[in-house]
Amino acid sequence: MTASAQPVATFNQSTKIFRLDGGDVSYVFGVNSRGELQQLYWGGRLGANDHFPQAEPMREWASFDSSYTTTPQEYAGWGAGLFVEPALKVTFADGNRDLVLHYESHVVTPDGFDVVLKDIQRAVFVTLHYSMDPKMGILARSATIENREAQPITIEQAAAAAWALPAGNYTLNYLTGRWAGEWTLNQETLRPGERLIESRRGSTSHQANPWFAIEAGAPDENHGEVWFGALAWSGSWRITVEKDQLDAVRVTGGFNPFDFGYVLHPGESLETPEFYGGYSPDGLGGASRILHHYEIAHILPHRMGEGDNAAPRPRPVIYNSWEATEMNVTEAGQIALAEKAAALGVDRFVMDDGWFGQRKTDHAGLGDWYVNPVKFPHGLKPLIDKVHALGMDFGLWVEPEMVNPDSDLYRKHPDWVLNFSGRPRSEERNQLVLNLARPDVRAYVFGFLDKLLTENDIAFLKWDYNRNWSEPGWDQLPPNEEKKVYVEFTRNLYGILAELKKRHPKVEFESCSGGGGRVDLGILKYADEVWPSDNTDPFDRLTQQDGFTYAYTPQIMMAWVTDSPHWLNKRSTSLEYRLLSSMQGSLGIGANITKWNDEEMATAKRLIAAYHQVQKTIVQGDEYRLISPRNGSEFSATQTVNRDKSQSVVFAFIHSTQEGRGFPRLKLMGLDPAAEYALTPIEGNAAKDTPATASGAWWMNHGLDMSDDFRGDFQAAAFRLDRK
Ligand code: GLA
Numbered sequence: 051m052t053a054s055a056q057p058v059a060t061f062n063q064s065t066k067i068f069r070l071d072g073g074d075v076s077y078v079f080g081v082n083s084r085g086e087l088q089q090l091y092w093g094g095r096l097g098a099n100d101h102f103p104q105a106e107p108m109r110e111w112a113s114f115d116s117s118y119t120t121t122p123q124e125y126a127g128w129g130a131g132l133f134v135e136p137a138l139k140v141t142f143a144d145g146n147r148d149l150v151l152h153y154e155s156h157v158v159t160p161d162g163f164d165v166v167l168k169d170i171q172r173a174v175f176v177t178l179h180y181s182m183d184p185k186m187g188i189l190a191r192s193a194t195i196e197n198r199e200a201q202p203i204t205i206e207q208a209a210a211a212a213w214a215l216p217a218g219n220y221t222l223n224y225l226t227g228r229w230a231g232e233w234t235l236n237q238e239t240l241r242p243g244e245r246l247i248e249s250r251r252g253s254t255s256h257q258a259n260p261w262f263a264i265e266a267g268a269p270d271e272n273h274g275e276v277w278f279g280a281l282a283w284s285g286s287w288r289i290t291v292e293k294d295q296l297d298a299v300r301v302t303g304g305f306n307p308f309d310f311g312y313v314l315h316p317g318e319s320l321e322t323p324e325f326y327g328g329y330s331p332d333g334l335g336g337a338s339r340i341l342h343h344y345e346i347a348h349i350l351p352h353r354m355g356e357g358d359n360a361a362p363r364p365r366p367v368i369y370n371s372w373e374a375t376e377m378n379v380t381e382a383g384q385i386a387l388a389e390k391a392a393a394l395g396v397d398r399f400v401m402d403d404g405w406f407g408q409r410k411t412d413h414a415g416l417g418d419w420y421v422n423p424v425k426f427p428h429g430l431k432p433l434i435d436k437v438h439a440l441g442m443d444f445g446l447w448v449e450p451e452m453v454n455p456d457s458d459l460y461r462k463h464p465d466w467v468l469n470f471s472g473r474p475r476s477e478e479r480n481q482l483v484l485n486l487a488r489p490d491v492r493a494y495v496f497g498f499l500d501k502l503l504t505e506n507d508i509a510f511l512k513w514d515y516n517r518n519w520s521e522p523g524w525d526q527l528p529p530n531e532e533k534k535v536y537v538e539f540t541r542n543l544y545g546i547l548a549e550l551k552k553r554h555p556k557v558e559f560e561s562c563s564g565g566g567g568r569v570d571l572g573i574l575k576y577a578d579e580v581w582p583s584d585n586t587d588p589f590d591r592l593t594q595q596d597g598f599t600y601a602y603t604p605q606i607m608m609a610w611v612t613d614s615p616h617w618l619n620k621r622s623t624s625l626e627y628r629l630l631s632s633m634q635g636s637l638g639i640g641a642n643i644t645k646w647n648d649e650e651m652a653t654a655k656r657l658i659a660a661y662h663q664v665q666k667t668i669v670q671g672d673e674y675r676l677i678s679p680r681n682g683s684e685f686s687a688t689q690t691v692n693r694d695k696s697q698s699v700v701f702a703f704i705h706s707t708q709e710g711r712g713f714p715r716l717k718l719m720g721l722d723p724a725a726e727y728a729l730t731p732i733e734g735n736a737a738k739d740t741p742a743t744a745s746g747a748w749w750m751n752h753g754l755d756m757s758d759d760f761r762g763d764f765q766a767a768a769f770r771l772d773r774k
Contacts, residue, residue, distance in 0.1 A: 086153070123151075209302045373642070417460060568580075630657075685714065
């Protein structure tokens with residue numbers, strides 16, 4: 051049987067082996083002689099006729115008769131002397147905390163299995179969902195936990211999935227950061243013990259992102275086996291990377307068990323988020339290319355009302371008013387910006403914070419979502435009409451889950467915020483978090499957004515979320531159930547977005563959270579794009595964009611060109627440099643363009659037009675990080691190749707050259723070696739002694755040389771290659 055004709059999911063009744071095959075990947079597990087579900091293999095695709103014997107549990111290494119804690123269980127309950135990280139931990143009504151999950155039954159689904167586990171005595175059932183993508187080999191896993199006991203149970207820890215790798219030497223890759231400094235790639239040797247990557251903040255967080263990649267041996271961009279995963283959850287989450295006493299590795303991820311406690315009444319069930327896992331033999335670059343394509347094909351919202359399979363389109367080039375006006379928005383001021391934006395060739399005009407309630411500073415207004423009558427005496431319509439007349443569509447900033455104490459909403463409903471009754475309420479940015487888990491708050495938030503979108507011709511909402519949780523109480527519920535807020539808040543967020551998408555199918559959303567604080571595969575099922583960082587400095591962005599692309603596609607990576615010197619670090623850069631830095635992702639303009647002179651307008655107009663021509667290749671192609679800007683490198687370069695290899699775009703940046711150190715020869719990747727490609731500069735005539743046309747083999751083996759004049763501080767060049 052050829053690979054493509056082989057079914058995705060097969061079960062061998064005699065050996066009790068489950069096998070999933072997709073793309074170049076196989077994933078195998080089985081029921082062992084103790085009745086546990088045991089992982090057996092995850093890696094490169096196996097032969098169709100390869101078979102596994104029945105799984106054998108593994109004993110702990112000890113001088114005495116020991117327990118079986120080193121068995122890599124697919125989903126281990128905490129019980130029977132388990133010392134490694136459990137997937138599920140519960141307390142029963144009678145105080146019993148022993149949970150031993152054994153295989154019960156399964157069904158084959160169109161692209162995988164639903165496997166049911168059950169406690170050896172009690173009626174707690176866990177259905178493990180497996181769904182394998184037949185093309186990219188990415189496996190989506192999640193669990194449904196059901197209480198069929200006569201009494202409630204409390205779930206204290208629930209993972210979406212656990213992944214296992216055999217004993218070996220590995221490098222762990224993960225992303226961390228802070229406000230204005232998101233997306234730092236960390237690479238460290240995986241050592242024995244537990245490494246926690248987590249958010250306890252009620253949302254995804256700037257500080258760590260729910261993505262990991264584990265590489266066999268040392269880190270390598272282009273070679274070597276990589277296993278990676280991304281958790282689809284925008285609430286508090288945890289990924290535990292554990293190297294056990296026998297050097298085997300398991301990665302367990304899902305709801306953060308910290309302060310967790312979800313009461314399941316008889317007959318109720320809890321669904322975990324999805325945890326996606328993939329494999330590439332081609333280093334971190336190969337891993338991120340698979341993940342990018344999967345995100346575009348299966349995670350991001352597809353265009354509704356345009357056929358079921360309308361893939362996400364490249365993002366409109368936007369103008370955003372935030373850095374130009376901050377909250378001083380007025381009808382006349384926004385129209386002045388819109389006129390200049392249209393002259394640049396911008397597709398979408400977005401008015402940021404400041405248009406609603408009594409919003410003059412960040413001390414007031416959040417929660418009061420009426421149009422400020424002084425700033426917009428005739429409502430939003432005159433501005434929206436003008437934006438449309440200029441040939442752009444219109445977008446608006448909102449921060450729906452928040453409230454300022456100085457607002458009509460808070461004065462009316464002080465009980466609507468997350469808090470513990472009678473305790474102080476900590477403010478951040480002078481705001482409190484509405485308890486979106488409450489049905490009345492959910493109804494209010496959905497109601498005002500639905501009204502806003504119904505009454506105004508709005509194509510896009512930038513949905514912001516500018517603080518983390520504190521005092522996460524929910525005093526409407528009995529004390530032992532309050533912790534449900536961790537799940538219900540996020541579910542309601544997703545529910546509102548899903549309902550808005552249904553009611554307003556053409557409206558697109560951006561997930562922003564003071565920059566990149568809410569970027570994960572959960573929110574990306576609803577958000578068409580994200581704001582990676584409030585830091586728009588074009589040099590800082592190179593490293594951030596590099597880190598971002600390990601986990602997320604440039605399709606969603608919004609990048610604005612803003613003013614120079616930059617407000618954050620006072621660095622001065624040319625407009626061309628700023629444009630090229632932003633053109634690595636989804637381009638936007640966020641500068642005060644009313645101050646731009648004719649030359650600046652002409653430069654931006656020329657490069658926006660050039661970007662439009664190659665945008666699809668940049669944001670939806672195969673991305674190669676040719677030279678990473680990480681670790682103080684003087685140079686960086688990226689290349690993207692579109693799916694049929696007919697076009698490629700190369701960006702090259704100099705951070706600061708030293709005497710005698712020219713830009714390294716750039717050996718391109720991913721081209722068709724036999725095809726001829728013509729090289730055209732998009733900006734900066736930096737190539738040297740380079741043929742106008744050469745084979746893919748030439749560009750990949752010989753490479754592209756840069757001119758000796760391509761040097762200095764903060765220089766940039768971009769090229770396109772088109773197949774003849
Ligand atoms: C956050 C966002 C910014 C801007 C401001 C408005 O910081 O990340 O882009 O929208 O809020 O207050």
